[in-house]
Amino acid sequence: MSSAESDTRTRILQAAWRLLEEGAAGVRMSDIAKAAGVSRQAVYLHFPTRANLLIDTTRYVDEVKNIDDRLAASRAAAGIDRLDAFIQAWGDYIPEIYGISKALLAIQETDVDAAEAWRDRMRALMHGCAAAVRSLEETGQLRPDLSVGDASDLLWTLLSVRNWEHLRQDRGWSQEHYLDRTKWLAQRMLVAG
Amino acid sequence: MSSAESDTRTRILQAAWRLLEEGAAGVRMSDIAKAAGVSRQAVYLHFPTRANLLIDTTRYVDEVKNIDDRLAASRAAAGIDRLDAFIQAWGDYIPEIYGISKALLAIQETDVDAAEAWRDRMRALMHGCAAAVRSLEETGQLRPDLSVGDASDLLWTLLSVRNWEHLRQDRGWSQEHYLDRTKWLAQRMLVAG
DNA sequence: ACCATAACTTGACATCGTGTCAATTTACAC
DNA sequence: GTGTAAATTGACACGATGTCAAGTTATGGT
Numbered sequence: 388m389s390s391a392e393s394d395t396r397t398r399i400l401q402a403a404w405r406l407l408e409e410g411a412a413g414v415r416m417s418d419i420a421k422a423a424g425v426s427r428q429a430v431y432l433h434f435p436t437r438a439n440l441l442i443d444t445t446r447y448v449d450e451v452k453n454i455d456d457r458l459a460a461s462r463a464a465a466g467i468d469r470l471d472a473f474i475q476a477w478g479d480y481i482p483e484i485y486g487i488s489k490a491l492l493a494i495q496e497t498d499v500d501a502a503e504a505w506r507d508r509m510r511a512l513m514h515g516c517a518a519a520v521r522s523l524e525e526t527g528q529l530r531p532d533l534s535v536g537d538a539s540d541l542l543w544t545l546l547s548v549r550n551w552e553h554l555r556q557d558r559g560w561s562q563e564h565y566l567d568r569t570k571w572l573a574q575r576m577l578v579a580g
Numbered sequence: 581m582s583s584a585e586s587d588t589r590t591r592i593l594q595a596a597w598r599l600l601e602e603g604a605a606g607v608r609m610s611d612i613a614k615a616a617g618v619s620r621q622a623v624y625l626h627f628p629t630r631a632n633l634l635i636d637t638t639r640y641v642d643e644v645k646n647i648d649d650r651l652a653a654s655r656a657a658a659g660i661d662r663l664d665a666f667i668q669a670w671g672d673y674i675p676e677i678y679g680i681s682k683a684l685l686a687i688q689e690t691d692v693d694a695a696e697a698w699r700d701r702m703r704a705l706m707h708g709c710a711a712a713v714r715s716l717e718e719t720g721q722l723r724p725d726l727s728v729g730d731a732s733d734l735l736w737t738l739l740s741v742r743n744w745e746h747l748r749q750d751r752g753w754s755q756e757h758y759l760d761r762t763k764w765l766a767q768r769m770l771v772a773g
Numbered sequence: 774a775c776c777a778t779a780a781c782t783t784g785a786c787a788t789c790g791t792g793t794c795a796a797t798t799t800a801c802a803c
Numbered sequence: 804g805t806g807t808a809a810a811t812t813g814a815c816a817c818g819a820t821g822t823c824a825a826g827t828t829a830t831g832g833t
Contacts, residue, residue, distance in 0.1 A: 395809080413690060415790065426811050431792070493689055497606060509750075537761065540751045549742040557702075558733045568730065575768050588780080608819065619782050624821070 396433045399423045400447045403440060407486035414490070416440075438498035441490050445504065448487055454480060458515050466526035467578060471570050473519045474546065477512065478566045481551045488548050509543075516542040523577060530579045538577050545573060589626045592616045593640045596633060600679035607683070609633075631691035634683050638697065641680055647673060651708050659719035660771060664763050666712045667739065670705065671759045674744045681741050702736075709735040716770060723772045731770050738766060 402423035406414045416437055420427040434440035449455075457480060461472035481488075495502040517539040523529040529538060544550075546569070554560040560568070595616035599607045609630055613620040627633035642648075650673060654665035674681075688695040710732040716722040722731060737743075739762070747753040753761070 416792090417790085428793095428812080429810055432809070435792090437791070493686070496686055540747060540753070541761070541765065543751075544743050544746045547742065547746060549740065550737050553737045553740060554733060558736075560733070568734070572734065572769060576765060609821090610819085621783080621822095622781055625780075628821090630820070 395423075395425060395429060397447075399425065399430055399433060399440070400444050403444045404448055404487060407444070407490050410486060436498075438494050438501045441487070441494055442501055442504040445484075445487050445491055445508065448484055449508075452480070452483055454484075455511075458511075461515075462518070465522050466528045467523070467574065469522045470519050470573055470577065473515055474570050474573055475566060477515070477546055478551070478562075478569060481548055482555075482562060485548065485552070489552075492548070512546065513539065513543050516546070520577065528578050530577060533577065541576060542573060545569065545576070588616075588618060588622060590640075592618065592623055592626060592633070593637050596637045597641055597680060600637070600683050603679060629691075631687050631694045634680070634687055635694055635697040638677075638680050638684055638701065641677055642701075645673070645676055647677075648704075651704075654708075655711070658715050659721045660716070660767065662715045663712050663766055663770065666708055667763050667766055668759060670708070670739055671744070671755075671762060674741055675748075675755060678741065678745070682745075685741070705739065706732065706736050709739070713770065721771050723770060726770065734769060735766060738762065738769070 399419060403414070403419045406418060406422055411418075416430055417427050419440070420430045423430070430440065434443060457476045458473065461469055461476050463469075464472050491501055491505055491508075495505050517535070520529065520535050520538040520542060523538075524535060529535070533541075551565065554565050554568075555562065592612060596607070596612045599611060599615055604611075609623055610620050612633070613623045616623070623633065627636060650669045651666065654662055654669050656662075657665050684694055684698055684701075688698050710728070713722065713728050713731040713735060716731075717728060722728070726734075744758065747758050747761075748755065
């Protein structure tokens with residue numbers, strides 16, 4: 388069939404995704420090949436390097452999970468409601484992409500393309516943060532002692548995957564508690580009054 | 581002389597420290613050996629693995645920079661003053677140990693000893709956070725809607741090296757701005773009224 | 774001065790993972 | 804059937820960590 392190439396490619400992406408999301412540390416190219424039921428060399432036929440495979444896996448997951456639409460949904464609201472919806476959407480998303488995110492963060496140290504891919508991803512989140520902050524400003528709810536820039540930077544930092552990891556894994560917080568406290572803190576931090 | 585062994589060992593530690601603090605990515609054992617003016621094998625005579633060398637370098641730096649005393653100094657104050665002093669001390673410390681911290685964080689993914697060493701370091705910081713929060717509570721300044729546990733976890737997360745990196749490197753904040761905003765946020769987050 | 778010992782050097786080698794290459798097989802399309 | 808694209812097989816280069824054994828240098832004790 389005409390999608391034979393695409394089939395194999397997708398099977399590799401899904402295998403990589405699955406392994407990474409299982410939390411397995413040090414996932415090798417041969418592991419992914421085995422999990423996809425193809426030879427190690429077949430993987431290199433579709434992805435030039437391990438870094439590229441991880442980058443494309445990230446894109447694939449974002450596409451399947453439809454991150455853009457999920458974040459865009461928060462745009463329906465305004466002010467504090469929008470802030471809460473944005474945090475809820477992103478906070479719900481993190482556990483679904485934690486494995487692949489961690490792998491991409493790790494390889495980012497040695498691979499410039501992966502670093503750029505991660506920055507790109509963060510840029511999208513940053514835009515969402517800035518938009519939420521601007522909505523607060525428009526509704527007159529943003530603290531007067533905070534610039535839009537500072538507020539966006541702080542919100543973006545608060546919502547980092549590392550902070551989620553810190554609180555959920557290292558400190559044992561539940562996902563619900565994480566979401567509640569993060570929303571709570573975002574309000575303390577950004578909202579006037 | 582009797583400190584010949586200790587001399588070489590120290591020179592290796594200092595070389596590792598220097599290279600890592602220069603921000604060089606992917607520092608190899610051979611790089612460290614060359615910088616220390618010894619053979620690569622001499623390094624293995626003193627440190628069994630790269631992970632162990634990084635761990636011992638961290639300890640060495642903490643010792644030379646006297647982190648314990650610097651954090652302990654904040655104990656002189658109480659309540660909000662103590663919180664500020666603690667943030668100032670730790671915030672000033674981060675840029676001095678950023679290179680080695682990053683290396684330890686990176687190798688932590690693959691080496692269990694390094695992971696334990698990092699956790700140990702974080703435990704010390706966590707104790708400082710908890711003590712600062714308890715001081716707030718004793719002076720009646722802790723928000724009533726925050727438990728001591730949650731407050732400590734949040735403060736510890738706020739003060740992570742990753743967040744410093746986020747704001748200083750990725751968002752281009754100055755060290756002064758980082759310190760001001762972090763103190764400001766800690767107060768918004770933890771202090772009643 | 775001489776010897777014993779510990780530290781260091783030298784050079785070779787094992788291992789592991791990534792990435793490359795060439796020859797071959799499979800399978801589908803025309 | 805024949806040609807073409809995709810996948811397999813097995814070998815290899817490379818770079819980094821870590822090991823090993825033999826030889827060298829310096830130091831300290833008698």
